[in-house]
Amino acid sequence: MPTSSIGITDPPGSLDGVDERRFVVALARGLELLRAFRPGETLLGNRDFVERTGLPKATVNRLAYTLTTLGYLRFDEPAGKYALDTGVLSLGFALLAGADALELARPHMRVLAREIGAAVSLGCRDGLDMIYLETIRSETALTLGLAPGSRLSMLTSSMGRAYLAVQEPDLQAALLDELEATAQKNGEDGPRLVKAARDAISDYARDGCCYSFRDWHADVNAIGAPVRDLRNGRWLVLSSSGPASSMDEIFFRDVIGPKLRALAARLV
Structure with missing residues (x-):
């Protein structure tokens, strides 16, 4: 991927320097959900994701479900919010290793x-x-x-x-x-x-x-x-x-x- 700034919520036509044929917007949006967590935070709800990413609520719901299914998020039933799961931890260890x-x-x-x-x-x-x-x-x-x-x-x-x-x-x-x-x-x-x-x-x-x-x-x-x-x-x-x-x-x-x-x- 070219080294350029990318506005995930922007339409593809506004992503200067990015090859639109190769750029997967859905993947970028999913990663943006994972980046929404800040140091010290353990739980975020759909409203938090919407506010921090600018994505529609329906899109956030689908992305959160997918990331939970794949093991990158975990849904906390009592709190009604999501936490980062072991899939993210394994990526972090791979980076540092x-x-x-x-x-x-x-x-x-x-x-x-x-x-x-x-x-x-x-x-x-x-x-x-x-x-x-x-x-x-x-x-x-x-x-x-x-x-x-x-x-x-x-x-x-x-x-x-x-x-x-x-x-x-x-x-x-x-x-x-x-x-x-x-x-x-x-x-x-x-x-x-x-x-x-x-x-x-x-x-x-x-x-x-x-x-x-x-x-x-x-x-x-x-x-x-x-x-x-x-x-x-x-x-x-x-x-x-x-x-x-x-x-x-x-x-x-x-x-x-x-x-x-x-x-x-x-x-x-």
Whole structure:
């Protein structure tokens, strides 16, 4: 499949860069239901699926039934909602088992986390989000760090901004347009967030890193550096985050930045 942004609820004619003859909309919609689950959530109902995917209720009903039959969802009778089932877990294990870059990165991430006293993570793109493959927390300080499988907005996270920074101009522009539209749909200030993302992309041209200072969360500073996964032909991103109240912008630019870039260079 071409690397492009895909609006699942859009008619096929609006999917720029996608070969409509090869793109299976029904499959894409089913996968979108699985992506509707967020970190910490165990049960979602049909109304949740409709709100998060924009799909009609009748379509959601059919997709949920199919995914349940195939073992990717499980219906909880007392709650009247769906939970992820073992089929999804097996896919996740298969991904991580084949992630050579993750195996290579993990010991280096552990050393860096201990050295800087901050969480160090590795992630990749999933739709308009970045998904964590691994997080190593510092053993010497109380640090932030989301668990593997957690998602972050590509627009506001340092990880997402670093991913955007290394995309071809056409794809980068298309992603920013889609991210802005999604942000505005969610009641956020899309133009302001896109400007912040563009500023971070400019930082990459100068520093080799992208920053998110209190943009993703009011008390979180973070930095991201892209890594090319040559074996799998994709971009991964190393990131580090910590409390903005104790780790200021200068610390991320001057202390963590050079070390994170050096690690990214070693993993290529």
